[in-house]
Amino acid sequence: MLNNLTGWHFLIILVIVLLLFGAPKLPALARSLGQSMKIFKNEIKSDKEEAETTGSANDSSKATGAADPTTKS
16 A cells, blocks of 8 residues: 555655644654653553563462462362
8 A cells, every 4th residue: 555655645745744733833743752652662561571570470380389379279
């Protein structure tokens, strides 16, 4: 879909964005987008670390034969 887009297409899109939002608002818009992406990346990283620590904790409890407190027997 995006294979047919050329530099002219992106230039036209940029002009339309400038007309819609105005030049003074674009830096604030870009800054806000950057902050949102940074927060999103940090959340994904923390979720991965949490999953790794939880996964390794579950593996060690199974290896030692410890009972899982979340299951009822």
